[in-house]
Amino acid sequence: MTNNIFAPPNSAEAEQAVLGGLMISTDEDKRLRVISLIKPESFYQWAHNRIFSEIVRLIKTNQPTDVITVSDALTANGDLDKVGGFAYVAELCMLPTAANIVNYARIIRDKAIQRYAINNLNTCVEMLMANDGLEVNHKLANVQLVVSSIIEHAKTGKSKGLRPARDVVGDWVEEVERRFDDPTNAAGFTLGIESLDDLMAPKQALRGSLIVVGARPKMGKTAFYNRVATHFALNHRLPTLLFSLEMTDRGIIERMIAQEGGVSADIFYTGAHDDMEMARALARAEEIAESNMYIDSTPGVDLHHIIAECRKIKRVKGKIGLIAVDYLTLIKAAPAERRDIAYGDITTGLKNLAKEMDCVVLLLTQLNRKLEERADKRPTPADSRDTGQIEQDCDVWIGLYRDAVYNNNADKSLMEIILRLNRDGNTGTAHGQLVNSYIKNISQSEAERLSMKGQESKRNYSQKVTQATEAF
Incomplete structure (x- = not known):
């Protein structure tokens, strides 16, 4: 030495x-x-x-x-x-x-x-000592980011900032080789809904992606959130981090257990249940308990809280598969001139978090009720409430729609999963069946049959109304 x-x-x-x-x-x-x-x-x-x-x-x-x-x-x-x-x-x-x-x-x-580590920790000291007007919370968040980068560098040898193209090409070649050597090392992740996964193939949901799911109430946002979360935890078997600003952690778990067990959550309250149903539900509960799932139902958290918790798990586990947030406008926004600017900062922060954690971030968002004034009420990214920057930040935008919410004659279970934006693949409409708040897989032919059945019922109803009016 x-x-x-x-x-x-x-x-x-x-x-x-x-x-x-x-x-x-x-x-x-x-x-x-x-x-x-x-x-x-x-x-x-x-x-x-x-x-x-x-x-x-x-x-x-x-x-x-x-x-x-x-x-x-x-x-x-x-x-x-x-x-x-x-x-x-x-x-x-x-x-x-x-x-x-x-x-x-x-x-x-x-x-x-x-x-x-020494060079970067010196930078941390300089940041904390600087008289630059930044709030101490922001400075500590930056320090935490630097510490996380040190730990990541120690594990992988990779550092942030400019890298020679040769190093990046080398990483890419290694990744391509892993994909061909082992299909489980594919570029992206399936989300657990067959028709949607087929639509997003072959790249699927890439690491570093921000996926935004928008819908009006009763369209199945929570069911979608739970289905994707349990798929990552139980099938991909990767750390799955859930932030629920609306439901309690026990409420989330109860829904997941009921959905994965194929039972109604009512059986946990009434005592009237089939023993096999309860056994099936408890078996799924044990699987979820043994998974790498983490739930934070702290109300009114801000973006810094979410980032800090994710970095903590990344340090312990080494990697993360999914970060899911339910939902955007319940996150405490920083002061800004307009709400859309404040929430734009949050979506940008979540996109950056997806890249930093090298995982998928799933973000739920409410949509403007103005869309219900349209003849076609199927959602688009422009319907996102107070979140005009979503289209710029997200890699995938999915709208959920159930015709039964507006049309009594439509099939009650049929759900449209509308892939409006997908920067790395196809767009289009996938389908699922919403049964007991659980999204079941459904074939395209079955989806078409249920849709036609609903349209036929609507026509018959319209004809009856017309005939009754004419008779009157």
């Missing part, structure tokens, strides 16, 4: 040992392990950074990495003299360190993480 006590954490000996070991080692597994652990920027000394970069490039292009080829590569880039010349590269190869290069790489990685 360097003798300068004022220098940031580093180990010149470990850096030299890794470079020399990579050039003389014939153990391909160890070499690949090393270049997966550290990156050029992990090296404290610039010369070692450059030498490592050329060694990695040669390894990835299946070329030899002896002293001659590495020196030639450095010469081609005009860097050989800058790193100490041929003599220094040759000197590195004389170190008998090939057997322990993975351990030395870990030392380099640990020192790099320490340097990254």
Whole structure:
């Protein structure tokens, strides 16, 4: 280790040992392990950074990495003299360190993480000390973001800010390989409603996406919210974070258990139930209890609270699948000139949260009652109440519609799931059946049959009214 006590954490000996070991080692597994652990920027000394970069490039292009080829590569880039010349590269190869290069790489990685943490924590101190007029809550939120980025960097080696295109391409190639090697590592997530998943295929709901679901009352927003949440928790088996500003946590769980168990929630109150129904409900309750689901029903929370809670779970669990918020206009907004600006800041913050957590954020929102004055009451993004920025922030916008709410002759169970906006795929209308507040899968042909049946009932009703009027 360097003798300068004022220098940031580093180990010149470990850096030299890794470079020399990579050039003389014939153990391909160890070499690949090393270049997966550290990156050029992990090296404290610039010369070692450059030498490592050329060694990695040669390894990835299946070329030899002896002293001659590495020196030639450095010469081609005009860097050989800058790193100490041929003599220094040759000197590195004389170190008998090939057997322990993975351990030395870990030392380099640990020192790099320490340097990254120190630099960023110094930034936190500067933010807290700054006399810039920012509220202390905002400063603490920024500090928490920095701490989260340090932890993320320690786990993945990735840092925020500008990254070389080569690093981004490398990450992309690895992701594509994972998709083909294991279908469960697909780019996005299914939402648990077959017709909607078919419509959104093949990309599905991508990580980093903000999905907004808008509807008028009685259209099935809570049922949609619960269905997607339980699908992430029970099928994707990923941490699922629910923020309900309208219902209690026990109320949410009760609905989920009833829906997943295929029973009416009334059985939990009346005592009149089939033993098999109760057993089925309790079995689903146990599954949900054992899942990675977290529920926060704190009323009147603001965006900072949601972000802080999500970062806390991310630190503990390492990853998040879904963050679901019910619903937008119940989130306490910061003071602003207009409500639409205040709520626009919230949707922008949730979109940023989706990217930071690398997960899906599901946001429910109420729609303006003005849409009910239209002949066609199917919702559009423009119907979002006091939230004019939603279309700019969201990646997917879904409207829920049940004709039975306005037409007594329509099928009571048929639900239209209208995919109005999808930045990464198709748009269109999917269908589900709302039975006991649970969205059941339904085929397109069955949906068409139920819709036609409702239209036929409406026509018959209109004809009867006309005949009665004429007779009068």
